[in-house]
Amino acid sequence: MSKLLLFNKPFHVLSQFTDSEARKTLSEFIEIKGVYPAGRLDYDSEGLLLLTDDGQLQAQISNPKFKLNKTYWAQVEGTATETHCLELIAGVSLKxxxxxxxACKLMDPPNLWPRIPPIRERQNVADSWIELTINEGRNRQVRRMTAAVGLPTLRLVRAAIGDWKVTDIAPGEHRIETVHLPEAGKTRSKRPANKRPSYKSASHKRRS
Known part of the structure; x- marks a missing residue:
């Protein structure tokens, strides 16, 4: 059995435990030893970050070859339309x-926690929300994709990785699940690339 932490990373927290520039890190929120991030989430993005104590599970979550879907809620500057979503699904050119x-769809503003500090509002400029799903993890990829179709991202929240979701976890808190992985060499190569390992049981824990 492997331990998996579902952490709701706040804005302006690094996806690592140490920093030479005195920025906030995971160490201020997670006291459990021996767990490491499975992938990253940008310093100025919020939402779901997975951590685990199992190297195999870490690789299956973070390795691009497994193409695990990641769903983001993006508040963008401008009025998003179905045409924008079709452009994003068709593909854009990045450097x-x-x-x-x-996948991409328009969405109503989600019921989220307040961001601290809040985004800078401009009275004469509209904003809107889209839900965007990708199966890569390039640096600042979602922000660069929305900018490429003329919708600069103002706020970005990762809502889900595979079937794991952040919606019931408060910012700065985490939940623990126990995950069962197949024995090495038996079924790993047969698992569809977009399926996550199943978990046998789950426990819940919030940091006081």
Whole structure:
């Protein structure tokens, strides 16, 4: 059995435990020893970050070859339309190569925690929300994709990784699940690339 932490990373927290520039890190929120991030979430993005004590599970979550879907809620500057979503699904050109969304849809403003500090509002400029799903993890990829279709991202929240969701976890808190992985060499190569390992049981813990 492997331990998996679902952590709701606040804005302006690094996805690591140490920093030479005195910025906030995971060590201020997670006291459990021996767990490490499975992938990253940008310093100025919020939402779901997975950590685990199992190297195999870490690789299956973070390795691009497994193409685990990641769903983001993006508050963008401007009025998003279905045409924007179609452009994102068709693919846009970025400096490090083309990028396409697995799915995209318009959405109402989600019921989220307040961001601290809040985004800078501009009275004469509209904003809107889209839900964007990708199966890559390039640096600032979602922000660069929305900018490529003329929708600069104002706030970005990762809502889900595979079937794991952040919606019931408060910012700065985490939940623990126990995950069962197949024995090495038996079924790993047969698992569909977009499926996460199943978990046998789950426990809940919030940091006081």
């Amino acid at each position: 490090d190569g083309p990028a396409a969304a697995v």
